Amino acid sequence: MNTFVRMRLSIAVLLIAVIGLTGCNEDSTAKVMAQKAMALESAEECHLCGMLITRFPGPKGQVYERGIKKNMKFCSTRDMFAYALDPEHKHNIQSVFVHDMAVNPWDEPSEETYIDGREAWFVIGSTKKGAMGPTLGSFKTKESAEAFAKEFGGELKRFEELTLDTI
Known part of the structure; x- marks a missing residue:
């Protein structure tokens, strides 16, 4: 077999392997985006x-x-984090959604205002209460979270900064 044919055969085998492995990926981008x-x-x-x-x-x-x-x-961001940050579940979480409270009345958040929780800003320790008492205010922008904290108290945190101890 000449070098050119061997090279084409090698490339074909490599492409088939890549396509096969990509199809087996449980967390494919398309699946996560559909959530x-x-x-x-x-x-x-x-x-x-x-x-x-x-x-x-x-x-x-x-x-x-x-x-x-x-x-x-x-029923609250606090309960959601209590579940999502639990070591039993933490590594299996694919997608997280929370309300952007900058565009919602606190008493009745709208279904159209969910945002990606991993990109959100959170205010912990405010005077505002949720279903189980204290909860985390969730915001799309840092500026909105800062304005909320200025009015109702609390400290700003990002998703990756939150632990079971902080909530």
């Missing part, structure tokens, strides 16, 4: 505490976890 926050129904219960989600004020959270097709919904 989105879903509307809350009035009778839905919090995945962590079982309380009715829509009966309480403050930002809510939604999570997609590897191996589970349905998203998990939470």
Whole structure:
């Protein structure tokens, strides 16, 4: 076999291997991009505490976890983080969604204002309460989070800075 034919055969084998491995990737970009926050129904219960989600004020959270097709919904960002940061679940979390409270009334967040929780700014320790008492205000921009903290107190944190101890 001449060098040119061997080179073409090697390239073909490599391409087939790459395509095959890409297809096996459980966290493919297309799958993660298809995940989105879903509307809350009035009778839905919090995945962590079982309380009715829509009966309480403050930002809510939604999570997609590897191996589970349905998203998990939470009555507060605090409950969502209590679940998502738990060592049993932390490494399986694929997508996180929270309300942008800069464009929502605190008592009734809108279904159209979910944002990517990994990109959000959070205010912990404010005087505003959620379903289980203290909760984390969630915001799309740092400026909105700073304005909220100035009015209601609290400290700004990014997603990756949050731990079970801080919430």
